[in-house]
Amino acid sequence: MEKIDNNSVGIVTPKFFTFAEPPNEMILDSGQKLGPITLCYETYGQLNKKKNNAILILHALSGSAHVAGYHSPDDENPGWWDVMVGPGKAIDTNKYFVICSNIIGSCYGSTGPSSINPKTGKPYGLDFPVITIHDMVRAQKKLIDHLGISKLVTVIGGSMGGMQALDWCLQFPDVPESAIIIASCAEQSAQEIAFDAVGRNTIINDPDWENGNYYNKNKKLTGLAIARMIAHITYLSEEGMDKKFGRKLQYSKSYSYKIVNTEKDPNRDDFENKFEREFAVESYLAHQGKKFVDRFDANSYLYITKAMDYFDVAEKYGGGSLVKALKKIEAEILLISFTSDWLYSTAQAKEIIEALRINNKDVSYLEIKSQYGHDAFLLEKKSLTENKILSQAIKNFLSHAKIE
């Protein structure tokens, strides 16, 4: 347990909150009802007596409630943002009560398409209703209410987490005192929708997906693996890929002159041999695809990417105008983007900043130089410059927070 040092939140246990029991189901943006709803969440640090030291972390597409610490002493890796959350870290658990809730639609302990539909006793599959970012936030609000919290010091998240943070400021403008929106946007662009659409197509055209009814059939969904491969390209920058992989070959010094890799690698399973792995970058993507299938649910991927594609703050809150939409924001905003992030680019961050400035809102902006593309906000190494800058920016911003 050497790794669980003074800067770690240590061993943590996921918690569960269930609400919206019939007949009081939650009404979704689609008009459909969902209930009961369970949210899996984790908390770190202590809620003070005034209940005014809470921070809510919002996770990205494939994230979970497990932000920091370890679930058991045998865990190899800590939570997904352990580098930012813990005693003395940027989000200081000595000072703040930190909450992260898994989103509805996910497969990490919250109600989603892989959950049992109480009406049928079987997994929802495609009977799960379509959800939106706003629905995710509405469900989280129930959790915050349940915890007796009426004000949040900040809401913070990257990528889809940033979308939720922005929505928190619009749907519940009197709850967050501030928001930190990282590598995100006010609406999915045509290109972002396009990449998501292609990923969904690889899933729904995979015969093993069986129209969403693949549960308990011990299938490894190739379509999901390929969807992840596509997404992974968009998470890295061209420069980063060139530096990391370039044209390196994975197994040999010369070209194989084979179209399909039929060689067996004793260290890899059949599933992975389905992919080409001649160039190092191909092998990396195949590995990422395989790992993802082992941990994520294909139907969740469909529902969550669709929720992202529907995200459009201007449309939802401003009748098509982002300036109008952001008028009702009361939270102080910190926006962060990364130079080489071409998925959620600096240009998209600047759209939000401009609309906020036109509204004379309190907004700070930081563009961090990085070669790591969209992934830059999720880097695990503490010593990386990106993490040092991000960490310091969050710390400085939070130092304004008033906790009486």
Next chain:
Amino acid sequence: MEKIDNNSVGIVTPKFFTFAEPPNEMILDSGQKLGPITLCYETYGQLNKKKNNAILILHALSGSAHVAGYHSPDDENPGWWDVMVGPGKAIDTNKYFVICSNIIGSCYGSTGPSSINPKTGKPYGLDFPVITIHDMVRAQKKLIDHLGISKLVTVIGGSMGGMQALDWCLQFPDVPESAIIIASCAEQSAQEIAFDAVGRNTIINDPDWENGNYYNKNKKLTGLAIARMIAHITYLSEEGMDKKFGRKLQYSKSYSYKIVNTEKDPNRDDFENKFEREFAVESYLAHQGKKFVDRFDANSYLYITKAMDYFDVAEKYGGGSLVKALKKIEAEILLISFTSDWLYSTAQAKEIIEALRINNKDVSYLEIKSQYGHDAFLLEKKSLTENKILSQAIKNFLSHAKIE
């Protein structure tokens, strides 16, 4: 036939040239033999007596020998670069004898995986040997020899056509007097390989592909359609996509809140209904995917993208150094890139220019401002600024050409 005006080459007929008959097969880079080889080609204009007015056009991944004019009076569309090739056009068929040869590996009349393997009497499928850009050029050289041409005024091509143009200058440095390389590169980057690899994976994981033996089974390969969808995203720019599609919905004014589009559209076939088409950009990609399956061979797609991924001029000719590799170039070079092309970016063009300048070679460079991304070199509308600039640049460059 109103459309066949004075600026059109008119009705053209593809020609065929067969060579490398056993036992004189062509030796490929892989060491394998291929023969007999048929190349489908078209020519426009007249070869002069000195046979020194020939221009060779090299096509891109999914291109064909049909560059200009019409195959019949009923043809709806002319060849793929009709805007550039014809009497009085940038590549003036009143002056030049213009040749375009389909590449080996393709499915447009030349020997490729869909051709009959004389050894089995069945389509080659995956028994087709792996080919390279250098092999494609080597085969074209046989055609040029056959036509009695020993010098080319220029070799010109975009994207993979640019790779071939560059290879012509290195493999046969005394043949082209000049080369025009458009939206191309000296080597595929990790990101380009990655996108190709994902496309190949969607094909080989499609059960209808049947390990390449899908011929004569009346299958519509979804995997190929998805590969094309992915590629299409890389052919457009983010800005161009936003201007063309934005977040427009295709069929309705409000979100469908459906994960899978099960609605039948009477104007579309079952195949297209497999794809999501809620956002206009999704519908566009689905349509592009479908159209591609109707016209292209999945195995050709595998072989040609692999040839592109293997393309690395520094490795092939310079022991890893691009400067060394380009030392043997004798042709005058014009390099052209487009500002919003992120697939074959200006940065990649500049690598070639720098290596040529270090070698004190004759090189001109033009970066054309465009929102159309990689597709910018293939726009069909004559009136577009990009086409006017490209047209004028080619004209000016060719005006240096000495034809005695």
